[in-house]
Amino acid sequence: LLAANARQSQFGSLLRNRLRNQSRSPLGGNAIRRCHSSAPPSASPxxxxxxxxxxxxxxxxxxxxxxxxxxxxxxxxxxxxxxxxxxxxxxxxxxxxxxxxxxxxxxxxxxxxxxxxxxxxxxxxxxxxxxxxxxxxxxxxxxxxxxxxxxxxxxxxxxxxxxxxxxxxxxxxxxxxxxxxxxxxxxxxxxxxxxxxxxxxxxxxxxxxxxxxxxxxxxxxxxxxxxxxxxxxxxxxxxxxxFTQFGAAVALRGRLAAAAHLLTSAAFATAISGAFVAGIDAGLVYNSWPKMADRWVPTDYWALQPAWRNLFENASATQFNHRLLGHSTACAVAAVWLWAVAAKTRRAALPPRTRLALNSLLAVVCTQAGLGIATLLTYVPIALAACHQTGSLALLGTTTWLMHELRRVPK
Incomplete structure (x- = not known):
């Protein structure tokens, strides 16, 4: 037993000395670190x-x-x-x-x-x-x-x-x-x-x-x-x-980029239509939602001549147009979010920052829609109307962020 213990102690001492020498040498130390490191090398930004x-x-x-x-x-x-x-x-x-x-x-x-x-x-x-x-x-x-x-x-x-x-x-x-x-x-x-x-x-x-x-x-x-x-x-x-790198999900990035451009254009158009509403105080004409005086489309939509003036000078028409653009933008954002985030396979392929941009966009558009409805139903109080206009900036900024996330990485 004493002889066996002595041989085991001598073998352990030799093994420790060898490992110590390997860790001191550049090649040996790198080899040991590579064996014990399971994290893949991170791609440079x-x-x-x-x-x-x-x-x-x-x-x-x-x-x-x-x-x-x-x-x-x-x-x-x-x-x-x-x-x-x-x-x-x-x-x-x-x-x-x-x-x-x-x-x-x-x-x-x-x-x-x-x-x-x-x-x-x-x-x-x-x-x-x-x-x-x-x-x-x-x-x-x-x-x-x-x-x-x-x-x-x-x-x-x-x-x-x-x-x-x-x-x-x-x-x-x-x-x-x-x-x-x-x-x-x-x-x-x-x-x-x-x-x-x-x-x-x-x-x-x-x-x-x-x-x-x-x-x-x-x-x-x-x-x-x-x-x-x-x-x-x-x-x-x-x-x-x-740049956000999508790796193999190049097709997914392309489809989302096209959708993001459309959403940004819709947010911009909705904000501009709001300027025509504010310019002629059209927010005080119909203060009910979702209908306008029990109608989906106001009866005096085409009251002015020539017809194009109704789009910019008719209070009923400008409010209807702003509602229509707002509803369409909110539905489009929800549809893009459902398509990209709700499905597990597509959600797994999205980089974390892109998912954050999509989730933020959904939250902002829901808040903006709620502010718009509340402003209308309460006869356009100054505080709510100012918050609604601030929401339009937040919405446009978030769609711009999403577009930026989906840029094509240069080769």
């Missing part, structure tokens, strides 16, 4: 060629800047909706690109109020309410001033970092073109906003008894803001997220 030359920190810095610009653009849209809901948009009757300062003294406020009294909106408010005090005017003036100042802040938040990143070589030629487009859109937004306000200040340009800005100019102003928001969001995601 693939970045868009436009940002592949940047380091991780540089991509993150540019991406956060673009995401901030997208968020500020969304804030400008929400503020613009509030000015429309509170009838504040026509309170500032002058426009200057750089010299627009608020009144300071009492005499300055009285002078600004007297200037406002010369325009049709003041006459309408006096007819409806009986009077309008200086404090009432201050409330709507400050909201419009905040909206315009916020727009200028977007220009500064975009221009100064863009100049720095450009000088430091952070932009490839393709990104430089995008930066120039973004800057042009921001400048155009300011000019288009004043062009829109002018339509509500002159009696000659008013197309209805109630002083309002032109719904066509309002839709153009909102549409350009939504376009700028989508472009900022897309470029921010390009800098912050690498």
């Amino acid at each position: 693939v970045w868009h060629p436009m940002v592949a030359h940047l380091t991780a920190g540089q991509r993150r810095a540019v991406g956060i800047w673009l995401a901030t610009c997208a968020g500020m653009t969304a804030g400008a849209v929400v503020l613009g909706g509030l000015t429309r809901l509170t009838r504040s948009g026509l309170s500032m009757t002058n426009w200057s690109l750089f010299k627009e300062l608020p009144p300071v003294t009492q005499s300055d406020w009285e002078r600004e109020f007297q200037r406002y009294q010369a325009y049709p909106e003041y006459e309408y408010i006096v007819r409806e309410r009986g009077s309008m005090s200086l404090n009432d005017f201050k409330a709507i003036f400050w909201l419009e001033f905040l909206h315009r100042t916020w727009g200028r802040a977007i220009g500064a938040a975009f221009l100064l970092p863009a100049a720095y990143f450009w000088a430091r070589g952070r932009f490839q030629p393709a990104m430089r073109k995008r930066v120039l487009i973004y800057g042009s859109l921001i400048l155009g937004q300011g000019l288009l906003g004043w062009y829109m306000v002018r339509s509500g200040l002159s009696k000659d340009t008013l197309t209805q008894d109630v002083p309002r800005v032109s719904q066509y100019r309002l839709a153009a102003h909102l549409g350009s803001a939504l376009l700028l928001f989508s472009l900022f969001t897309w470029s921010a995601l390009t800098h912050l997220l690498p």
